[in-house]
Amino acid sequence: MLIKVLGSAAGGGLPQWNCNGRNSADARKGVGGIVSRTQASVAVSADGRQWVLLNAAPDLRQQINATPELHPAPDGGPRNSPIKAVVLTNGEVDAIAGLLCLREGQPLTVYGTARVLDVLASNSVFDVLDPRMVRRKAVIYGEPFAVEGPSGAVGIEIEAFPVLGKVPLYLEDGKAGVGLGTQEGDTTGLKVTDTASGRHFFYVPGCAKVDEALRARLKGAPLLFFDGTLYTNDEMIAQGLVNKTGERIGHIIMSGEKGSVAQLKPLNIARKVFIHINNSNPVLREGSPERNAVESAGWEVGYDAMEVKV
Ligand code: MLT
Numbered sequence: 500m501l502i503k504v505l506g507s508a509a510g511g512g513l514p515q516w517n518c519n520g521r522n523s524a525d526a527r528k529g530v531g532g533i534v535s536r537t538q539a540s541v542a543v544s545a546d547g548r549q550w551v552l553l554n555a556a557p558d559l560r561q562q563i564n565a566t567p568e569l570h571p572a573p574d575g576g577p578r579n580s581p582i583k584a585v586v587l588t589n590g591e592v593d594a595i596a597g598l599l600c601l602r603e604g605q606p607l608t609v610y611g612t613a614r615v616l617d618v619l620a621s622n623s624v625f626d627v628l629d630p631r632m633v634r635r636k637a638v639i640y641g642e643p644f645a646v647e648g649p650s651g652a653v654g655i656e657i658e659a660f661p662v663l664g665k666v667p668l669y670l671e672d673g674k675a676g677v678g679l680g681t682q683e684g685d686t687t688g689l690k691v692t693d694t695a696s697g698r699h700f701f702y703v704p705g706c707a708k709v710d711e712a713l714r715a716r717l718k719g720a721p722l723l724f725f726d727g728t729l730y731t732n733d734e735m736i737a738q739g740l741v742n743k744t745g746e747r748i749g750h751i752i753m754s755g756e757k758g759s760v761a762q763l764k765p766l767n768i769a770r771k772v773f774i775h776i777n778n779s780n781p782v783l784r785e786g787s788p789e790r791n792a793v794e795s796a797g798w799e800v801g802y803d804a805m806e807v808k809v
């Protein structure tokens with residue numbers, strides 16, 4: 500199975516359009532060691548011809564253009580695409596807005612929890628993906644399914660599972676102390692398996708906290724892409740960007756004893772890659788103490804166009 504990281508940043512990307520924080524400013528200037536990133540998404544293929552997207556970022560058009568594997572086949576007729584399906588892990592803008600780039604009458608299948616499909620159903624702009632050609636299928640936790648494109652199974656099996664998270668920003672009910680309205684189905688992790696080889700990896704781009712269920716699931720995993728939004732809880736506040744902590748936005752931090760580096764350390768995960776990295780995160784800067792700390796702890800910092808074979 501081939502995995503291509505289309506985008507590795509959190510919502511907003513790096514640089515973010517209106518951000519003058521040090522990472523965005525330096526990425527914009529082309530300062531060495533801080534590489535621009537588009538918003539998080541991964542493409543997966545069992546056969547190198549049919550591809551499944553894990554989330555559809557607002558940067559999807561740019562990501563497709565930068566990825567030859569996702570271009571139409573030259574001998575495939577006037578309209579064709581190797582993108583056969585999209586699996587959504589949440590309803591945030593950075594996970595779903597790219598669906599709008601997949602209009603123009605191309606058949607494919609969109610998978611998501613009932614909660615996420617509700618978001619699509621209640622926003623009629625998504626009907627631009629002609630419902631006669633773009634099927635929407637509900638994923639149910641604990642029921643693995645073979646991903647199907649317009650002409651059948653593509654050789655990838657997915658199991659979706661609940662992860663502690665948060666309702667999308669634009670659906671917050673504002674009632675502090677009630678988990679910001681989070682319900683089951685808001686934040687999902689994926690186990691992605693190559694049907695033929697049985698090889699698999701985990702995709703968890705959003706996670707508020709590592710709980711016992713997640714720990715049990717990830718134990719001994721061969722490969723994990725994991726929420727790398729923030730390094731410290733208050734870094735967005737300290738940099739004068741947004742007046743919210745990591746806890747408030749439903750993302751675990753990397754550092755500290757409750758952080759992802761420490762929490763996932765005992766699980767013997769063979770390869771660990773951070774993805775969905777916010778533009779405030781100091782690990783984005785090569786050679787920074789924070790970057791060195793996560794790398795010495797065995798983590799890789801994901802980047803756009805990163806390729807992994809499993
Ligand atoms: C999140 O996952 O919290 C998002 O990246 C927020 C956003 O899209 O702005």
Ligand code: MN
Nearest residue numbers: 509510591593
């Ligand atoms: Mn996000």
